[in-house]
Every structure is written in structure tokens, then in C-alpha cells.
Amino acid sequence: MKITAFSEGCGAVVTDLQLANLTNDALVELRGVFAEYGLLFFRNQDLTPDQHLEFAERFGRIVINKFFKTTTEFPQIAEVRKEKTQQTNIGGGWHTDHSYDAIPAMGSILVARTLPKTGGDTQFANLAAAYDALPKNLKKRIENLRAVHSNTHLYGENGLYRLTDLSEQLGGVDRVGDATHPVVIIHPESGRKVLYVNPGHTIQFEGWDFTESRALLDELYEHVIQPQFTCSFNWLPGSVTFWDNRCTWHQANNDYQGQARLMHRITLAGSALTAA
Ligand SMILES: O=C(O)CCC(=O)C(=O)O
Numbered sequence: 001m002k003i004t005a006f007s008e009g010c011g012a013v014v015t016d017l018q019l020a021n022l023t024n025d026a027l028v029e030l031r032g033v034f035a036e037y038g039l040l041f042f043r044n045q046d047l048t049p050d051q052h053l054e055f056a057e058r059f060g061r062i063v064i065n066k067f068f069k070t071t072t073e074f075p076q077i078a079e080v081r082k083e084k085t086q087q088t089n090i091g092g093g094w095h096t097d098h099s100y101d102a103i104p105a106m107g108s109i110l111v112a113r114t115l116p117k118t119g120g121d122t123q124f125a126n127l128a129a130a131y132d133a134l135p136k137n138l139k140k141r142i143e144n145l146r147a148v149h150s151n152t153h154l155y156g157e158n159g160l161y162r163l164t165d166l167s168e169q170l171g172g173v174d175r176v177g178d179a180t181h182p183v184v185i186i187h188p189e190s191g192r193k194v195l196y197v198n199p200g201h202t203i204q205f206e207g208w209d210f211t212e213s214r215a216l217l218d219e220l221y222e223h224v225i226q227p228q229f230t231c232s233f234n235w236l237p238g239s240v241t242f243w244d245n246r247c248t249w250h251q252a253n254n255d256y257q258g259q260a261r262l263m264h265r266i267t268l269a270g271s272a273l274t275a276a
């Protein structure tokens with residue numbers, strides 16, 4: 001397999017590799033590359049749902065998203081669907097998947113199924129690189145902090161998504177909840193320090209009031225979304241993206257109104273997060 005950096009500080013493209021026919025040696029090598037980059041892009045894979053599932057199961061343990069519909073064939077595969085008549089897309093703002101769980105998901109494997117003619121890229125951010133580059137005083141201010149992560153404001157009864165034309169395809173209104181996590185974690189595989197807050201799910205710092213939290217969170221978010229830590233992936237038929245939810249953010253561009261887009265996502269289970 002060949003690894004090429006995708007952008008200055010975000011992601012890598014893996015070529016000369018078919019995910020459907022991975023040897024055990026290649027899987028071991030891929031684990032190392034995944035730990036190093038936290039965000040891998042693959043082209044021309046043409047994975048069937050069976051092969052998507054098989055790769056996911058070889059890499060880790062699958063967790064099922066509480067809110068998304070799944071394919072009829074495989075309850076492990078979530079549909080990230082936008083019909084051409086829908087206005088709102090799933091994951092349209094910066095977030096990381098499942099940070100509202102006590103033990104957040106390790107990674108997500110997204111496969112393109114139906115793509116718009118133009119638009120529909122997914123943007124990513126590298127939170128290990130962003131942490132390293134934080135000014136010293138900001139690192140000091142977030143040392144030892146914990147933050148509350150939630151999904152109630154999105155998927156709860158009056159949550160943001162419930163008030164949009166996505167609501168019909170979402171389940172789990174009664175399965176909302178919160179979790180608290182360290183703001184700076186040690187990545188379990190790379191050993192790097194990572195900034196673990198995100199605009200989609202982080203509500204506030206534990207023990208702080210909302211306004212105070214908002215100001216510091218916004219300062220951190222402004223730092224992360226700089227070009228040196230972010231990239232934008234243009235999907236093509238056969239493309240697959242595999243990201244690590246502990247050290248990346250992503251958001252799906254909603255710039256293809258009037259066209260349909262369908263992706264298949266499998267989410268892999270993680271382990272409890274450790275404070276830096
Ligand atoms: O549709 C995309 O590009 C990403 C959507 C998303 O947030 C996800 O699948 O977790």
C-alpha cells in the first residue's frame with residue numbers, strides 16, 4: 001500500500017490497496033497508518049455492503065447509531081441520506097460522531113452510494129495537530145478541564161434536527177443523553193495529546209456556566225478551523241473515508257439542493273477516554 005498526505009495537516013490517501021481483499025499483514029499495516037493519520041481516504045473501492053461490513057468487523061467492533069435509519073439488509077449499516085426534496089442534511093456542522101456517549105465511538109467508515117453531480121464534499125479537521133499548535137496560555141487554560149457532551153439539543157423532542165425535514169427519518173427521540181469527557185485526551189493508539197471538544201455536541205465545561213463556556217469554546221473552535229488543520233474531500237463513485245472520532249472533526253457540505261446523496265456508515269466502538 002502507498003500512503004500520501006492529503007493536505008498539509010489533515011488526512012492521507014491510501015492507494016494500491018483494496019479494502020475488500022485485505023491480507024492480515026495489510027490489515028496490521030493499515031492499523032498503524034490509521035493511528036498515525038486518524039483520517040484515511042480510499043478511491044475506486046466499489047465495496048458492496050457485505051464487503052463494507054466485513055472490513056469493519058475485521059478492524060473492530062461495530063456500534064449502532066441510536067438515531068439514524070439503517071439499511072434493510074444490514075442493521076449495522078446506517079444510512080446518511082438526503083433526498084432531492086430535502087433541505088437539511090445530516091452532519092452539516094462541525095462535529096465528531098458519538099462524543100455524547102460515555103465511551104465514544106472509535107471510528108466511522110463512510111462509503112459513497114449516491115452522489116450529487118457537484119458539491120457534497122466532506123470537510124475534516126485534525127484535532128491532534130490543532131492541539132499541538134495551541135498557544136501556551138490556551139493549553140494552560142484547558143488543562144484538567146472536563147466538558148459535557150450531549151445530543152439532546154439535536155435529537156431530543158425539540159432538538160434541532162426534529163424541527164427540520166430530516167425528522168421523519170430519525171428514530172431514538174427517547175434515547176438522548178449526556179456524557180462528560182476530559183478536554184485534552186491522550187489518544188490510545190498514537191499517544192498524542194488531542195483537543196476533545198466539538199461544536200456539534202459539546203455544551204459546556206463541567207462546573208462552568210454556559211456563557212463562560214461558550215466564550216472559551218468559540219476561541220478553541222476558531223483555532224481548529226484554520227486551513228493548516230483542515231481539508232475537504234471530494235467524493236467520487238467508489239470512494240471510502242475512514243476517520244478516527246477521537247482526533248478528528250467532520251462536516252458534510254450542504255451545497256447540492258435539489259439532488260440526492262446517500263452514504264453508508266459503519267461506526268466502530270472505542271474505549272474509555274483518558275485525560276492527558
Ligand atoms: O455525509 C457526510 O459526508 C458525513 C455525514 C456525517 O456526519 C457522518 O456520516 O457521520
Ligand SMILES: [Fe+2]
Pocket residue numbers: 091095096097250
Ligand atoms: Fe458525523
